[in-house]
Amino acid sequence: MxxxxxxxxxxxxxxxxxxxxxxxxxxxxxxxxxxxxxxxxxxxxxxxxxxxxxxxxxxxxxxxxxxxxxxxxxxxxxxxxxxxxxxxxxxxxxxxxxxxxxxxxxxxxxxxxxxxxRVSVDQMVVIRRREAEAADEFAADNEADQVIASFREPDELEDTAPHPVPGPRQEEPASDVLVAGRKKPAPRSRKSADVDE
Incomplete structure (x- = not known):
């Protein structure tokens, strides 16, 4: 008002x-x-x-x-x-x-x-100019989006599937060790040595 x-x-x-x-x-x-x-x-x-x-x-x-x-x-x-x-x-x-x-x-x-x-030639000219500038800007944005989309190939699209994250590498304990081409037997416990004797 x-x-x-x-x-x-x-x-x-x-x-x-x-x-x-x-x-x-x-x-x-x-x-x-x-x-x-x-x-x-x-x-x-x-x-x-x-x-x-x-x-x-x-x-x-x-x-x-x-x-x-x-x-x-x-x-x-x-x-x-x-x-x-x-x-x-x-x-x-x-x-x-x-x-x-x-x-x-x-x-x-x-x-x-x-x-x-607002009831003037100035306002009518300014409004039309602003509307034209807004339309040009909108058209330029759409054209830029189309150009960007044309560079992307379907197989280049981002893979959004979840993947496990690799953690620190842990080495498994070796049960058998090769010595001079043969497997070294596992060390005997003291109880098993007493039984053998």
Missing amino acids: KRALHDLASLVARIGVGGIFFANGWQKLEDGITQTGARFAEQGATAPNAWATVTMLTELIGGALLIAGLAVSVVGLVLFAEALAVFVAAPPINPISLNELILLGAASILLAVVGAG
């Missing part, structure tokens, strides 16, 4: 902030570079036509990307930098007031940090 609320908030913020940036860029486009540049010149900006072009393109492209949720981390930073540059270089021109410019800059940096949420 918390994740869904986060995604919804990110979507609303992206549409709101991106929509305002896009609308301002569109206004500059409709007014034309010359008229927008003249307004920047009135505000004291140096190179007003360059400012007009850069801000118009940044707001149009950045606003559209923010709404779509594509490269939000980078776009949020770029829009923040653009808002900061306009704030430093010249007071905001209509229809944006100084307060709106500060809010747009703050919201842009917040979106850059928080991200686009």
